[in-house]
Amino acid sequence: MSRLLQISDTHFGTEQPAVADALRALVQAEQVEHVLLAGDITMRARRGQFAAARAFMDSLPVQTRMTLPGNHDISLWLPWRRFLWPYRLYQQYFPTAFDTDGVIHWDLGPIHLIGVRTTRRYRHIQGEASPAQIANVSRRLQALPDDALKLVAVHQPALVIEEEERKNLLRGAVQANASWRAAGAAGVLGGHIHEPYVELIPPGPQDAPTPLWALQSGTALSDRIRDNYPNSVNLIRPATAAPQGHLHNPLQLRNPQWQVERWDFDASLQAFACVATTWLR
Numbered sequence: 001m002s003r004l005l006q007i008s009d010t011h012f013g014t015e016q017p018a019v020a021d022a023l024r025a026l027v028q029a030e031q032v033e034h035v036l037l038a039g040d041i042t043m044r045a046r047r048g049q050f051a052a053a054r055a056f057m058d059s060l061p062v063q064t065r066m067t068l069p070g071n072h073d074i075s076l077w078l079p080w081r082r083f084l085w086p087y088r089l090y091q092q093y094f095p096t097a098f099d100t101d102g103v104i105h106w107d108l109g110p111i112h113l114i115g116v117r118t119t120r121r122y123r124h125i126q127g128e129a130s131p132a133q134i135a136n137v138s139r140r141l142q143a144l145p146d147d148a149l150k151l152v153a154v155h156q157p158a159l160v161i162e163e164e165e166r167k168n169l170l171r172g173a174v175q176a177n178a179s180w181r182a183a184g185a186a187g188v189l190g191g192h193i194h195e196p197y198v199e200l201i202p203p204g205p206q207d208a209p210t211p212l213w214a215l216q217s218g219t220a221l222s223d224r225i226r227d228n229y230p231n232s233v234n235l236i237r238p239a240t241a242a243p244q245g246h247l248h249n250p251l252q253l254r255n256p257q258w259q260v261e262r263w264d265f266d267a268s269l270q271a272f273a274c275v276a277t278t279w280l281r
Contacts, residue, residue: 004151006038014224028061035057037065038189040155044072068115075089114150118154158170178204182207198262201214
């Protein structure tokens with residue numbers, strides 16, 4: 001089996017120790033093999049915050065640890081560092097072998113995850129997928145086996161479901177979603193807005209008819225809760241067990257191959273609990 005835990009927006013510097021302990025317990029109980037931390041690792045891109053984040057990731061009993069930088073992981077208050085060496089501390093604590101376009105491919109067996117560095121030194125909050133990145137990811141997706149679960153990871157969301165969050169939508173999302181859908185991606189993993197949801201990305205008029213999901217994880221550990229959403233993470237795994245929590249099945253699948261589970265932190269239990277399952281394909 002292959003289990004991938006999607007976490008985001010840990011914002012070390014504002015992390016909650018009890019939630020961190022609960023997340024470690026979840027990883028161990030569900031026998032998670034791979035973890036993706038999709039940006040906003042730190043609150044202010046400070047050395048101590050990166051060090052704490054690295055110590056936490058190292059404490060997780062998993063085979064593969066993957067990270068992407070978020071907008072909070074580039075220094076805001078030291079402009080010379082931001083413009084000259086924006087990823088120096090990130091790469092020191094989380095070495096990531098991006099290619100020249102800022103793209104990386106992680107082979108997780110039946111899951112193939114392609115990460116895209118969407119942060120920009122010249123943007124404070126917004127991210128973007130450049131034409132070169134979109135084409136790069138599409139080529140990589142097309143080269144993968146047809147039976148693989150093909151996923152793309154970014155920091156800023158590829159789909160927003162509330163109008164007030166439109167300002168946070170990934171720049172280039174329309175073009176990226178169309179190209180990656182045509183290349184066989186099943187989903188785009190994101191974070192940034194601290195709102196967990198798993199929803200189908202509506203196709204454009206010229207898009208391929210295949211389904212493409214937006215898999216958004218909430219804030220994993222931070223006390224920076226928004227809109228009353230609790231700390232939340234996603235667990236992607238083969239659909240071999242009965243779904244937990246609310247079943248979300250808009251494709252009307254009867255024999256799903258893969259599912260994503262939303263796990264929320266329950267303060268009364270001091271543990272993460274599965275509240276919803278979505279059958280992906």
